[in-house]
Amino acid sequence: MIVSFCLPVPAGAATVYETQAEFLARAFSDSPPEPNLLWLSGERKSAVRQILGHDYPALRLRYWCQADRSAWVLEEIGKELPITVGIIIDKSYIRNLRVLTYRENRGGEVATPAFTDQFNEAALKQSGKLDTGIDGISGATLSVQALTRLATMALMLNAESNCSSGA
Amino acid sequence: MRRLHRTVGVTAAAFVIFMVVSGLAINHSNGLGLDRRHVSQPFLLDWYGLDGPETFQSYAAGDDWLSFAGSQLFLNDKPVATVSNGTGAVFNGEMLIAAGSDELLLLDPQGQLIERLPWGPAGAEKIDSLGLSDNGGVVVASGGQSWFADQDVLSWERSNEAGLSPLWATPASAPENLQQAIARQYRGSGPSLERFLLDLHSGRIFGPIGILIYDLLALAIAFLALSGLILWARGRRNGKQR
Structure with missing residues (x-):
């Protein structure tokens, strides 16, 4: 109990690791395509709700698609604030997942490549879950879960997008 | 030593109980929903300096x-x-x-x-x-x-x-x-109850002086542990001599 005397005062500053423009430039060799739209309605909305445990806080999403590659910028709340994540998918496998902006006071370790590289090559199982086990980080459980949900959601949306058919 | 131990103990008792209760609540803040509920009492909002919007x-x-x-x-x-x-x-x-x-x-x-x-x-x-x-x-x-x-x-x-x-x-x-x-x-939409409890638990809600007072009370608890041990050892030794 005495140890908790040293609890830090929340700082509340967002850390931007990569802007959306930088992420897209990296995903598509400096020439990102025009975005596409995906509306979250009907069964798709229900599927997203099942993955996240709540509705996604927007009615439509944009994604970028070139050949078999798609890029997604999604947000999910870790504990109190949204984490912005960029996800690159090749065919139906995650090529790269990167935290673009982290706003929580604790749990920023999820932005390190040591953690995010675990998502590389992850795909969806028949059950709709990730086929790769993601090791947690002590003290960042909610952020880890948020990123895992977003990876699952991106793979599910990719399968429904034009990109999955190589458009 | 015994009188000092008693005086410090009585002084620190309420503080210890408060720290235990608030610490337990903070440890379970997510389950208790304290991170989703917000402080709304006007005097607390005033205390936090939550005025109307600046712009x-x-x-x-x-x-x-x-x-x-x-x-x-x-x-x-x-x-x-x-x-x-x-x-x-x-x-x-x-x-x-x-x-x-x-x-x-x-x-x-x-x-x-x-x-x-x-x-x-x-x-x-x-x-x-x-x-x-x-x-x-x-x-x-x-x-x-x-x-x-x-x-x-x-x-x-x-x-x-x-x-x-x-x-x-x-x-x-x-x-x-x-x-x-x-x-x-x-x-x-003031601070969450979790944040309020954290500030109360750490003394930060009272500013730098609050942290100092909490430091002194923490030292008093350390003193109680030490003096308790010394008194216990003395009592044991006296008992054996009798």
Whole structure:
């Protein structure tokens, strides 16, 4: 109990690791395509709700698609604030997942490549879950879960997008 | 030693009980929902310095009002999203559009967020103002240039043609009762109960002097542990001698 005397005062500053423009430039060799739209309605909305445990806080999403590659910028709340994540998918496998902006006071370790590289090559199982086990980080459980949900959601949306058919 | 131990013990007892109870609550704040409930008592909001919004601007959007109160966007008196440095809001007949200095928010007429768009066409500076073109398209003024969106607000084109004269959003004075309702809502979303308990638990709620007093009380508890051990050892030794 005495140890908790040293609890830090929340700082509340967002850390931007990569802007959306930088992420897209990296995903598509400096020439990102025009975005596409995906509306979250009907069964798709229900599927997203099942993955996240709540509705996604927007009615439509944009994604970028070139050949078999798609890029997604999604947000999910870790504990109190949204984490912005960029996800690159090749065919139906995650090529790269990167935290673009982290706003929580604790749990920023999820932005390190040591953690995010675990998502590389992850795909969806028949059950709709990730086929790769993601090791947690002590003290960042909610952020880890948020990123895992977003990876699952991106793979599910990719399968429904034009990109999955190589458009 | 025994008298000092007793005096310090009695003084620190209430503090220890408080630390135990608040520490337990903090450890289980998620399960108890303390991170989702907010402090709303006026004197506590005053204590935290939570006054009304520093900046307040309203825009008439169709029959409704979109207002930027600090970083909170309100549709009439309903908080609908956060946006920093509000620069304008319009209604194009289908969507409500609100602009911050570096993002655009598209909302349906009920205020549900359709999409949050980071502002960043190549070569664009921050958003100065927002408007509508003759055909209801979204227009952004940025760095002295006008940017026109396509129908889905997917892509932007820069244009300085003289014939295009967008209708720019201009702030207006919302009804007084609406302003008051927004100020109440804004002030009401104070710190979470978890944050309040953390500040209470650490003494930070009382400022630097609070932390100092808590430090002294922590030392007093350490003293109690030590003096208790010494008294126990003495008692044991005296018992053996008898």
